[in-house]
Every structure is written in structure tokens, then in C-alpha cells.
């Protein structure tokens with residue numbers, strides 16, 4: 571997810587950043603980058619077989635099974651070496667990643683997915699509404715589109731729909747279609763276990779509204795306003811123990827983790843989740859006016 575921070579950046583500034591970064595990448599022109607998106611953050615075990623392998627701010631999640639691993643989100647275009655190093659530091663084989671999932675098809679979450687897919691042979695499973703976006707590298711994005719490829723494109727090997735189940739080994743993941751931020755944005759619900767108990771985990775795509783979004787309807791996304799309303803409502807009713815999100819800053823990862831080795835209870839925070847939804851709902855209502 572492109573965070574609320576990003577909503578404060580004007581389009582003029584975005585274009586400026588595009589120009590400044592144009593020399594750095596030949597074909598990929600992500601509108602901007604934040605330093606915290608690529609800043610190192612040591613990988614750690616969140617709960618059971620669920621691990622954090624992302625950067626300081628971009629949430630990338632590894633779920634391990636005896637049949638191979640699932641990776642949710644890959645960060646920006648150059649993030650693959652970081653993710654590989656994190657997976658290996660935790661004692662797993664990067665090549666054992668079998669399934670790739672995304673919380674939504676923006677350049678800060680699927681930037682390295684084509685590279686990871688090529689390196690591991692993993693199956694990319696993408697919600698059907700975001701499949702055209704990953705296939706054209708974000709060129710058809712309803713906000714950022716029309717300025718070339720924003721990330722290396724790739725093909726979805728399986729199209730996901732609301733309430734589909736993704737299975738690998740002993741892990742089952744429920745797909746929750748939470749559209750708005752992109753048409754195919756998704757959250758994921760799964761259960762992991764350690765020696766003491768099981769944890770129902772929500773990896774949420776928090777429905778932040780970008781400044782450039784016209785909730786009355788965008789040419790490439792006429793139902794965007796209705797989709798946000800649906801997502802804000804349906805996310806209120808989810809039942810889970812642990813809450814994580816596309817961006818570490820959305821759920822206060824650093825404040826909760828505090829560098830501890832293993833402390834799943836730190837991520838049990840229903841009140842924080844409700845407060846975050848309240849803030850997003852307020853912003854949605856302001857934008858409606």
C-alpha cells in the first residue's frame with residue numbers, strides 16, 4: 571500500500587521525483603521511493619511458522635511448511651537480494667518458495683515479484699482484478715498509470731477471488747478481497763501454531779485513500795468509492811488474534827517488536843486495528859464531501 575504519507579505528496583512533486591529517478595532504472599519508473607522502504611530490518615519469527623522478511627517499512631511475510639514456503643509481498647524492484655538474505659538468515663531455502671501472494675499490485679509491494687518468481691519458479695497467485703495490473707507492470711493503474719512500467723510485469727499463474735483458499739502443506743490461507751486501494755487489493759487470514767497455542771493471523775491491506783482518488787469514480791475505476799465503502803465496512807467484522815499489514819508503520823511493527831526474539835503476543839492488538847480503521851474511515855468520509 572502506498573501510505574497516507576504519500577497522499578501528501580502533490581502530483582507535481584511526483585513528476586519531479588520521476589524525472590530524478592529516471593536515470594537509475596532504464597525501464598522501471600516508480601513514481602517515488604522512500605528510504606524506509608529499502609532500509610534493513612532484521613528478519614524475525616512473528617508467530618509459529620510465520621516470519622517477517624521485509625524492510626523497515628514494507629511488510630513481506632514468509633509462511634513456511636514442509637512442502638515449501640509462501641511469500642506475501644516482495645517490496646520494491648530491487649528487493650530480492652534483501653528478501654533472499656532474510657529467508658536464509660532464518661534458516662530456510664529461498665528456492666523453496668512455492669507460492670507468491672500480494673496485498674495489492676503497487677510498485678512497493680510487487681516490485682520484485684517477477685524476479686522472485688523467475689528465481690524460485692513459484693506460482694504467483696493474484697486477485698483477478700489486479701491480474702491486468704501485474705501483467706502490464708502497473709501501466710493501467712487507475713492513479714499511477716499511463717507513464718510506462720512502474721515495476722517488472724509478470725503473469726498470474728492462478729487468479730484468486732474473494733473467499734478462495736490457498737493451500738500448501740499444513741497451511742491454509744483464506745483470501746479476502748478488500749478492493750479500493752487497487753481493484754484487486756486483498757487481505758489474508760491464516761492460522762499458525764507454536765508449542766503453546768494457535769494464532770489466527772490477519773495480514774491486512776488497510777484501505778488508505780490516496781489524494782488523487784476521486785471517490786465519485788475514476789475513468790479506469792468507476793466503482794472505487796463503493797469499493798472503499800464495502801472494504802471499510804467488511805474489515806470491521808473480521809475475527810483474528812494477530813494483526814499485520816502491508817506497511818510496518820500501519821500496525822507499529824517496530825514499537826511492538828522491540829527487537830525481541832519471539833513474542834507473538836506483542837502483535838495481538840484489536841484496539842489498534844479498530845483505531846486504524848476509524849482513521850481510514852474518517853479520511854474516506856472527508857474525501858467524500
Ligand SMILES: [Zn+2]
Pocket residue numbers: 571572573674676751
Ligand atoms: Zn499501494
